[in-house]
Amino acid sequence: MPVAGEDFTFRSITDEEFAHFFTVGERAFGTQISQQDVERERGVFELDRTTGIFSGDTLVGTGGIFSLEMSVPGSLAPVAGVTFVTVSPTHRRRGLLTELMRRQLQGLHEAGREPVAALWASESAIYRRFGYGTASCFHEIRIDREGCAFDPLVVKNLPSLDYRLEPARDVVDELARIHDAGLVVRPGDFRRDERWWTYRLSQGESRPGSGWTAPLAVLATIPGSDVGRGYALYRTKAAFTDLLPTGEVEILEIVGDSAEVRLALWRQVLDLDLMHSWRAWVAVDDPLHVALADPRRARPRLSDNLWVRVVDVGRALTARRYALDIDMVLSVHDDFCPWNTGHWHLIGGPDGAECRRTDKAADIELPAWALGAVYLGSGSLYALARAGNVVEQSKGALARAAAAFTWPVAAFCPMVF
Ligand SMILES: CC(C)(COP(=O)(O)OP(=O)(O)OC[C@H]1O[C@@H](n2cnc3c(N)ncnc32)[C@H](O)[C@@H]1OP(=O)(O)O)[C@@H](O)C(=O)NCCC(=O)NCCS
Incomplete structure (x- = not known):
């Protein structure tokens, strides 16, 4: 394909090329990467659905599609998860992204594959011109200890559950079962196989020396039963300032088969000793918003979540x-x-x-x-x-x-x- 006097080739990349592909893409994002990052991404990338944009032998752009089974209103549907869209700083604004988008969508249409495509956008000004619309939003919340209290009426109605605390990696099967059981209820999430669970947990894992724990899972069960009803996935970073505890908690997700179970799990996480601040991304209708005694203290900030394209x-x-x-x-x-x-x-x-x-x-x-x-x-x-x-x-x-x-x-x- 000629763009501004130069010929470009669009093709999928090979296993041997993956580390370079990932490095070139991350360079466009401006991030630092490690061997661990390359391995994490290699675990989920589908090589035959990647696109490398080459100028001669030089890789100047990247893109990929994940074959996702996503929850849509009332059902599950195949969705093309568009990812890792980058054009090298040396070749930007010459129409390469536009050509990549065109090829992806035309390819899906002609092959009769996923009827819908979805992506996370690095910037919200990019994708509408290609037919994507903001299909979901989330709240980023940050709560300090003073803001953690629940409304007393909510506390009174919390169910009495048993809890187990485990390294998340040790209970992936249980997490997967609970996650998938709740999938059809909430649109916009997707089924995770083992590869995606590995990815999910390593996304939440920190570099050595950062002070963050590996992800932990607190699992909730009905007393007397060993059937999991929900889990909270989180990690912590302990700290003291002026001899006072100022630990941080990052909540990756709280999943449960009812709002009551999810709230009981929130309580578990918000009651952790020695912690001072909590942050999480939550659905705009997460029950936490109404359960907090002083909801403004969660400092919710709205952000766009998935962009969806009807193919x-x-x-x-x-x-x-x-x-x-x-x-x-x-x-x-x-x-x-x-x-x-x-x-x-x-x-x-x-x-x-x-x-x-x-x-x-x-x-x-x-x-x-x-x-x-x-x-x-x-x-x-x-x-x-x-x-x-x-x-x-x-x-x-x-x-x-x-x-x-x-x-x-x-x-x-x-x-x-
Ligand atoms: C975003 C990116 C892929 C754009 O690639 P590109 O090849 O320069 O895009 P194109 O030349 O095809 O641009 C097409 C149109 O989108 C616009 N556009 C591209 N990137 C844009 C951005 N970040 N913000 C606003 N508009 C943008 C262009 O101005 C152009 O508009 P026009 O049709 O009105 O002239 C590239 O700049 C990049 O890799 N950025 C860093 C990584 C990133 O953010 N990737 C997106 C991941 S979700």
């Missing part, structure tokens, strides 16, 4: 479910993936859906990125309409579509990929 409108809208029955025609505009442009008849509800191309008149009109933004059930069609991005064509259609597309549980992916 094939028909298959994507068929793959999820809808909170209410919906029978409507969507007019989709998609300059970057023109096969999506046109009218689509969506009939769906809580038990399933079907979406096919149609000649019927449209009820609402929207660009592909807006469809990505509402795909996981958390984006607001109303907000998009107020900003002029979604246009109502038949009276009442916007309200009906917004009610059907919105899912009661907020989408959240706790893990960067």
Whole structure:
């Protein structure tokens, strides 16, 4: 492919090339890497789904796709997890990212693979032009000891559970079972096999000398039963300042089969002795927000989480479910993936859906990125309409579509990929 007078080759990379591929990509991110980082990433990368962009023999850009099974509203669906998108500082702003995006999406479409793509964006200004919309958000929270108390009414209702504290690596099977059982409830997370658990736990692992422990798991079970109902995954860093304890806790995730179990696990972690500050990324509807006696002390900061791209409108809208029955025609505009442009008849509800191309008149009109933004059930069609991005064509259609597309549980992916 010629860009600005130079010829470029796009191809997947080999096992031997992986360390160099990773180094070139990380250089674009500006990060320092270790051999441990290379090995961690090699464990999850699918070589046949990587893209190396070469100028002659020189690697100047990277990209990859993970084959994910992701929770979407009411179901699980294959999703292309787009990752490690970089262009070397020497070759930026010449259209290489654009060409990489085009090849990825066209490749998925032509091969009939994942109907949806998702990614974490390093910067939020990059991906809308390629048809991605912000499909979920999360809160980054930082709580000091003074802010850890729960509302007394919540404390009274906490379930009585048994707890075990284990090195997370020793209980991966249990963690996986609890995690996967809860998956279909919350859109935006994905099933983790052994490789992904290794990745998850090593993401939370620190360099030697940093003072952080390896990830620990506190597992909650019903008294008298050995069936796990939830876990909190965290690590700690002990410290003293002026002889006073100022330890830190990083909570990687708290997963449980009910809000009560999750809150009981929060209590376990927030009650750790000698710790002074806690930080975590949590779903915007995490029960912690209402359980804290003084919620502002969690200092929640909103950030974008997953960006979603509807690769094939028909298959994507068929793959999820809808909170209410919906029978409507969507007019989709998609300059970057023109096969999506046109009218689509969506009939769906809580038990399933079907979406096919149609000649019927449209009820609402929207660009592909807006469809990505509402795909996981958390984006607001109303907000998009107020900003002029979604246009109502038949009276009442916007309200009906917004009610059907919105899912009661907020989408959240706790893990960067
Ligand atoms: C982001 C990055 C991949 C862009 O690659 P690139 O080859 O320079 O992108 P392109 O030349 O195809 O740019 C396409 C368009 O996106 C815009 N764009 C690219 N990067 C952008 C950014 N970081 N912020 C805002 N706009 C950006 C370009 O200005 C261009 O806009 P135009 O079509 O209006 O002219 C590259 O700068 C990079 O590797 N950055 C560091 C790593 C990173 O952040 N990667 C993304 C991981 S999620």
